[in-house]
Amino acid sequence: MGNAQTYNGNVGINTENPTQTLDINGDVKGSKLTTNYSNLSSTGLVVMATTDGTLKSIPKNKISPLVTENTGTIISTGTEYVVAQEFNIDMSADQTINSTTPQVITNMNTEAFDNMALYNNGSFQVNADGTYVIVISVQISANTTLTNPFIGVRDLTNNTWICGVNDSFTASNGSTGSKTQNYFIYSGVDLKKGTNYAFAARTANSSESFTIKKEATDSSGNGLVSSVTLRRLK
Structure with missing residues (x-):
């Protein structure tokens, strides 16, 4: 707990000035992250990091066709990837x-x-x-x-x-x-x-x-x- 700091309601780990609700200065590890993608539909959310390291969620079909429900050619509509x-x-x-x-x-x-x-x-x-x-x-x-x-x-x-x-x-x-x-x-x-x-x-x-x-x-x-x-x- 010696490395955890609070500032204006934010919690920081390895940082004295946390800028988000939880601000971690270091790597994050999950020991039980699943590799089963069967429940990830085209409307699921994917977590991504901005340039300052802030984690954001984005609809999966806005970034790439990692999982599709149909067989076919992948096209871009300008706002998302879909199966044509x-x-x-x-x-x-x-x-x-x-x-x-x-x-x-x-x-x-x-x-x-x-x-x-x-x-x-x-x-x-x-x-x-x-x-x-x-x-x-x-x-x-x-x-x-x-x-x-x-x-x-x-x-x-x-x-x-x-x-x-x-x-x-x-x-x-x-x-x-x-x-x-x-x-x-x-x-x-x-x-x-x-x-x-x-x-x-x-x-x-x-x-x-x-x-x-x-x-x-x-x-x-x-x-x-x-x-x-x-x-x-x-």
């Missing part, structure tokens, strides 16, 4: 679109990766407001030329299109049997938490129809041809 929401989905079966009313592509439901588990049969939400990159790559088939079929991402909450592609269907090679044409979009969009979104498609004319293909066939065999991808950028 990401999914990649393939078609499970062909789906025919035959209406000018937007139809959710429900057969886009084979999940290769969905780290936030917020995707379900063509529809999805995001776990945080942010900017996301969306990739749509599909092959459609039809027996006749189509006038600007539309394929994209739809805001189901507000009934508006977020992004999409509507090139004319110009595939040739005969008037009988299915002709195929690929549609591709790569877009960065702002999405909001709590909003319902979906990958959807519609025809431009009520007399038209087309099929989104699961597989393409060539001389080497069959292969998946239609998929969608989302990943948070910031």
Whole structure:
């Protein structure tokens, strides 16, 4: 106790002028500090020292991604490190679109990766407001030329299109049997938490129809041809 001093209600060890409630001039040791990090979530606190040695606590996700609840790419939002929401989905079966009313592509439901588990049969939400990159790559088939079929991402909450592609269907090679044409979009969009979104498609004319293909066939065999991808950028 000979090395402990009090000054204005502060306690000092090895210092005669403590500047904090407890001011220790020397190393601090804890004989039972745990190395089990299983209970440390992204909202836990981490103790850090300022330049004068004062200990402060800071939310763990403000400094570095030491522990994450999800698998994925670590990004910085400018204020914290987070795991970016990401999914990649393939078609499970062909789906025919035959209406000018937007139809959710429900057969886009084979999940290769969905780290936030917020995707379900063509529809999805995001776990945080942010900017996301969306990739749509599909092959459609039809027996006749189509006038600007539309394929994209739809805001189901507000009934508006977020992004999409509507090139004319110009595939040739005969008037009988299915002709195929690929549609591709790569877009960065702002999405909001709590909003319902979906990958959807519609025809431009009520007399038209087309099929989104699961597989393409060539001389080497069959292969998946239609998929969608989302990943948070910031």
